[in-house]
Amino acid sequence: MAVTKEEVAEAIYEIVKEYQGKKKFKASDLTKAMIQKYGEAEVDKKLCKAAIRILMDSGRCVYTYFGGSFIELPPEEGVER
Amino acid sequence: MATERRTDIGPPNYQNFLPSVIKKNYGKWKYHEILRPGVMVHVAESGDKLFTVRAGSPRLMSIHRIRKFADLADKYCDGHLRFTSRNNVEFLLTDDSKIDALIADLKELGHPVGGIGNAISNIVHTQGWVHCHSAATDASGIVKAVMDDLHEYFTGKEMPGKLRIALACCLNMCGAVHCSDIAILGIHRRPPRILGGLNKVCEIPNVIASCPTAAIRPATVEGQATVEIDEENCMFCANCFSVCPALPMADALNDGVSIWVGGKVSNARSEPTFSKLAIPFLPNNPPRWPEVVEAVRNIVEVWHKNARNFERMGEFINRIGWPRFFKLTGIEFQKEHIDDFKYAGLSYKRSVQLRH
């Protein structure tokens, strides 16, 4: 595959950033968006998983939980959001 | 820090925690016998014996108490113990001459021994007011009060069969109480309040989609996007609150407890089945919930007195019929007993096989 996991990670980050505070995405939403963006020949679920892991392990994104797990930018911590 | 970080290692391998008698006889047990309340022996093909002493625990335990358990394990069991799926502690011995001393030490520490065979075992339960954001009642407090009252059934009073009690402090049922002989379930009865600024905390389409009866609709209040709730269609599941913290359900005036009966998970004799509603509502009456304690005892006693050998609560009720269950227990039958959700029709009586 020509697309690298780092590139996919950047593309995912851009989506999350753009919609931060407007829409929450699950891992599967982002995977579907990437497959749509790059095509099934270029990107598969495994690659997206690896890309999400890059974002998580670097702390650029975090998992949040609101009746389901979502991927978001690290929020300012506090009781009220 | 990132380079040192260990992740994804899973739990320690259980094999390192097994006593040597188990390692030696793993998968080669022949039979077991209950020697007395809370004590059983497993006999291996090899002839080796493993004695288990089961003690009740409050589940919520301090590290100081757990260390005391560790000390007892060192003193009597070569440092080995386990916990059960119902939050009991089990001490595993190879020398039966130590059993009496262990039981005495456990009693001294305040932990009754029992819960094996035809007994009321520990009550599986949830966090309640100790730690949960969606609780409609406390968990530990009711469990303590009910187990105080039913204590004798844990420690050895003879019973027709097994009886399993579980408690969940709301419909999320972290304690999956829905298949218990007796289930104590916290319930809300007031539709969620809608806090201001909801649209800043929650995605409105998600909130609307979360309602299983489609009772939540988009609305605009003072120029702000929010939701409105068709209160007639709210059945207080609190799924919307799980998705959106701006829709709190808890309400001191309306929250309380319901009692369900006749469920089981074991396949023995009859198939696994859900518990059914016995008492729609009892008040939250801390610290000891006397109404709940009395209701549970009443149901236990009716079963205890009338059930045949080995009959679980649900099997007993199936034999005598639900009308007679209500009569024997003196529980008032109400409209709330009739299901009105998805598969309600399946619970209607469709025959004239009635006892008059």
Place this chain on the structure above:
Amino acid sequence: MAEPGKNGTPMLDELEKGPWPSFVTQIKEAAEKNKMSKALLSLLERSYHERIGHWKHGGIVGVMGYGGGVIGRYSDLPEEYPDIAHFHTLRVNMPTGWFYTSDALRTICDIWERHGSGLTNMHGSTGDIILLGTTTDELEPTFAELTANDFDLGGSGSDMRTPSACVGPARCEWACYDTLALAYDLTQTFQDELHRPAFPYKFKFKCAGCPNDCVASIARADMSIIGTWRDEIQIDQKEVKAAEEAGLNIQRDVCNLCPTKCIEWDGKKLEIDDENCVKCMHCINTMPKALRPGKDRGATILLGAKAPIVEGALLSSVLVPFTKIEPPYEELKDMVERIWDFWSEHGKNRERVGELMQRVGLGNFLEAIEVEPTPEMLAHPRENPYVFYEEYYEEGDEEEEEEEE
């Protein structure tokens, strides 16, 4: 409000009375040395007076890189109870089967003494060790110490939860497969699914060694793996007689309670029509010395149990009537992956696999995960005649088909 030592905890004190061990005593024991537990005592006393909880959602805390294992919790009265303004829970993988050495228990206690409230649940509903209450700042240090001592976090949110198992072959003669080995293997194989939520909602495995189902898998696990056998129950006729002599009424309490009436006792010999035995365990439970499960052992795999939220509670239903359960469990894991793929693709937010199975229909679900339908999956065939046939013939179709052949 009520501060222990000031106004005391009169309501909670009531719950230190009586014979059953008291959770209040436990909180007090911890409170002697820990200010969080002390504050918890006050706040709980207040809840008892007000008849309402004082905890809030906290959906944003965790340890770096993981999306599960930490339940964020905040008091709604942070100014009055600053010591428990944060009171997060860590879920820690229990050793499979809940076996411990005293050293392992002490290790956990020591870590939790340094970093948290000193309160635990042994264990949580899914089976994890629950470390109850700490601050956001303590999460990473606690995690570091846990992993340094070979413990890891469990799941929360839309991920796999720590698989649990009954005591199995470690101490039960009825274990029809090695529940501990399977649960441990699944836990290790699916570490990513456990720690990085990527599903529509939670997914639980529970491994029960026999149809008594001591881990309640049929009620509580999305995938319930329940041990069973497919040959003859092993009978020791001498022990049957001994059981009767010891006072068991075999006709009344064993034969008459057999769900398929496939067991007969003439006072000398116990006979079982094994072809009609549904492996309910009753006779074996009743005479553990005389009867044992058969030798050709394996498991029934069932799918879909859950509590009421959202669409109503479900029990698991049969997916694979019988299969051998042997390492490396490839067939089982392949099927799990196919189920997760389909669910991840089609499941709605917060839709459990059992709900999805009902929404799309079991027949379609089976097709999607490449499992052949069998009559064992149903209590009975359909009663309603509204069948969704997917294709129909047009005039002339038959000839075309023949031509193709």
